[in-house]
Amino acid sequence: MAVPYCALCRRSAFTGRRHRYSAGHRRRLREALARLQEAAAAARAAAAVPDGAAAVRRYDPAEHEGRVWCPCCGRGVRRDGRRGGLALLHAGLLRHLAGPEHRRETARFWRENRAEAALRERCLVPAEEYERFAQALEQALAEHQRREEERIRQMAADIREAERRQRETVQAALQLQPEPEVCAGPSVCRLPTGPERHSPCSAEQPGPSGMQTGPDLAWMEPGKVLTFIGHQETEGKGNVHTGAKPPWLTEEEGGIKQIGPSYEEFLKHKEKQKLKKLPAERVGANFDHTSQTSDSWLPSFGRVWNHGRRWQSRHQFRTESGEKKEKR
Template identity: 50%
Template sequence: YRLLEAARKAVRAAQVERYVPEHERRCWCLCCGCEVRKHLSHGNLTVLHGGLLEHLASPEHKKATNRFWWENKAEFQMKEKFLISPQDYARFKKSMVKGLDTYEEKEDEVIKEMAAQIREVEHSRQELVRSVLEPQAVADPEDGSSALGGWKGTNSLVASTSQQPSSVDLPPTPELDWMETGQPLTFIGHQDTPGIGNIHSGATPPWMVQDEEHSSVNQQIGPSYEEFLKEKEKQKLKKLPPDRVGANFDHSSSTSVGWLPSFGRVWNNGRRWQSRHQFKTEAAARNKQQSHREKKPSVS
């Protein structure tokens, strides 16, 4: 409903903006049961709510709206809000033309402002270059030579000095202070050890030096595959019960009564509940004897 109100406001004053991908959004028409373009785009310009107004003014939408109101028995007063008359759509077209003209005028003003800024920047750049070059071109008043002659003379002097370098302009070599102390110094000799140092002295880079401990090429990092399988079997054995019966079962070891699951005896004959009852009776007697032994005081 808010979308319809915004579209009706656009009938009086159409808004024109620069095209962006968000203007390709669509909306759902309840009366027609289909998607409708929300905006109307052409080239790099977009008229807001132009697509929706075009759909609301179409005769197909009018027929679908009449059918929707007849089937759903909606309020008749609300029906006009979902339709756009041909007069309103013609008014929207006129406002769209005005909006396009206004947008073009704004774009022209923006282009003129940008051109003025470019001219101003170019003028300031030329002034800066002129201010740098003018002191070099000004002639010396004592020599009486012209500015052009001084400029040519300077260029020829620079060219001649660049073609014929001399040692006159070189700065003097500073003397070392430790030579003036008068203390005798003994030259021991170069202490460079071959193969040790940095890469600038000809030594081997540290990332290319092989350690003696790790010189083997086929050295394996981490556990082998066989060790991994053995450890995996150990982890499986840890999950099994400690008193389990297997191929390596020690028959001489002492095991508890519950080393096997209790099924209440083997059912050979008779009724099932009798064997179960007998098994429970024997188990209770066995537990009673065990508790009696634990309570019996020990003689020291």
């Protein structure tokens, strides 16, 4: 004999048929049916919309991939349907609740679990109601497709209108551009006024300082005449643009001038950088190296010694200093 198993309680019922009437089983039955009835009521409310326009949305996997657990069939049912890139709200659950398979499984579930007969119709959807929902959904899909096509045509018209305006603007700019005039010569060239200011004659003309004169001279009064007197260059002088030698390669009078610090100054600077890394409060850090001291100077405690008494180091220092003086 097979061991009975309760899918709602998820355990084997060894008490036989009496398990269906236990308090725990009845409580789990009510909770499962309440969740299914809530989802079915929301789906039937969406099906009651006349035009079904609210049931069409743009498909989003994170939002429209949810499932509803059907305790009668013992499996999860997709809540929303899908057609292309559109999501049909509650279409999957309504199709399941109106199907013949769900109706048969609901009858079996009610018979096995001794559920209340008045609650059975709340978990079912009549076929006529689902047919009305399907027709309204088809109309909503057709209307949505018509709006999308109209939006695409409007976008295409806007793009064509923008291109047409751009072409007209370019043509108007080309028509306003004057024809190039031949300049009589550099000696006499008047600065044009008005729209002829950017003509080739006045665009690039060399001035007295070697710079170009063009639209930058718009501040001058009209009618003035600019006369080109040639490039002003002095012998032996110039700049790098005229081919002269740069100043750092020219030799000055009195020898070559040294650029930058000397090697001795660099060594001193390097030594100072090393001293900066030492502790600031170390012994001898603030010693005045510029002070003048004689060879006879000796601290009262004597000099550094390796053997003997400490006071003997003074006699050793005086002996050595006397020998140095004799050698000198």
